[in-house]
Amino acid sequence: MSEEGPTLTIIISHPSAEYFARQIGERFPQVRTIVAPDPARLERHIHEADALLGFRFPVELFDRAKKLRWFQSTGAGVDSISPIRDRAGHLMVTNARGIHGDIIADYVMAGATMLHWNLPGFLGDQAQRKWNPRFVTPLAEKTLGVVGLGSIGAAIARRAKSAGMTVVGAKRDPSVQVEDVDRLFGPGDLTDMLPLCDFVVLAVPATPDTVGLIGALEIACIRCDAFLINIARGNIVVEAELTKALRTGAIAGAMLDVFEREPLQRDSPLWGMPNVIVTPHVSGNPANYEERAFQIIAENIALFMAGQPLKNSVDLRRGY
Numbered sequence: 001m002s003e004e005g006p007t008l009t010i011i012i013s014h015p016s017a018e019y020f021a022r023q024i025g026e027r028f029p030q031v032r033t034i035v036a037p038d039p040a041r042l043e044r045h046i047h048e049a050d051a052l053l054g055f056r057f058p059v060e061l062f063d064r065a066k067k068l069r070w071f072q073s074t075g076a077g078v079d080s081i082s083p084i085r086d087r088a089g090h091l092m093v094t095n096a097r098g099i100h101g102d103i104i105a106d107y108v109m110a111g112a113t114m115l116h117w118n119l120p121g122f123l124g125d126q127a128q129r130k131w132n133p134r135f136v137t138p139l140a141e142k143t144l145g146v147v148g149l150g151s152i153g154a155a156i157a158r159r160a161k162s163a164g165m166t167v168v169g170a171k172r173d174p175s176v177q178v179e180d181v182d183r184l185f186g187p188g189d190l191t192d193m194l195p196l197c198d199f200v201v202l203a204v205p206a207t208p209d210t211v212g213l214i215g216a217l218e219i220a221c222i223r224c225d226a227f228l229i230n231i232a233r234g235n236i237v238v239e240a241e242l243t244k245a246l247r248t249g250a251i252a253g254a255m256l257d258v259f260e261r262e263p264l265q266r267d268s269p270l271w272g273m274p275n276v277i278v279t280p281h282v283s284g285n286p287a288n289y290e291e292r293a294f295q296i297i298a299e300n301i302a303l304f305m306a307g308q309p310l311k312n313s314v315d316l317r318r319g320y
């Protein structure tokens, strides 16, 4: 630490806070870190911090965070700050986008393959020692639709294209082309896009415009032989409507990594549905996550201290 004291105080609210504090200490000895993996410590010290590093923004502590100028999220989605976005205009908000695309594309292609082949059905047959052959259309003859074509959606589109699939996608401004997407739709044209899809993949951030985006009308546009894969946020889909559609066979099945309430409630019917694969919000978790995130965090600490624009900045008005 320099004689004048720390140039920047970062409070770290994350299960791996110790790891991040150690890395920051080694790279930036002039930076003071406060390790606050638990809410009580965060509440006690947030008033001292210029910057907050964490997965979620603690909106309940916003009024105490008088010195705070920067929130660096360790994740991609920054929807946790959305409730106070009208009061947080002075904050710089940055995320860790760029480290999730490949692993989420792996997850989506694994899910598409499992659902399309009905691999859970084969596992059921295997458990009963049943020999039950069938024929399957190659994925390359199928269409995958991505709702949201940011860095994650674009990575999914690239992977689906490399599997030979037809790829369609919806984005805010469809006049700007996206590589590997055969046909683009605007946000108002979702009901035109959905019937074309054998797989609908949700990859939009949760913003006031996208919460509840997939409701009864949109679900009715998904074909009864098509599958939904959600790697975005649970509240993009009206879960009760989705559950009904899955139960009645109005859509063929789903792979769900995110839910309206997490952890998914033990009594949720989704757990027990044979056409649903439930995973515990893991699709964006590559191994060595902290190391990957720290590359972005370190770059941003250096930029912050140099008074330069930060990398991966998020526009709070848009929500991404």
Ligand code: OXD
Residues within 6 Å of the ligand: 074, 075, 076, 077, 078, 100, 284, 285
């Ligand atoms: C993220 C996530 O936002 O994992 O990074 O959901």
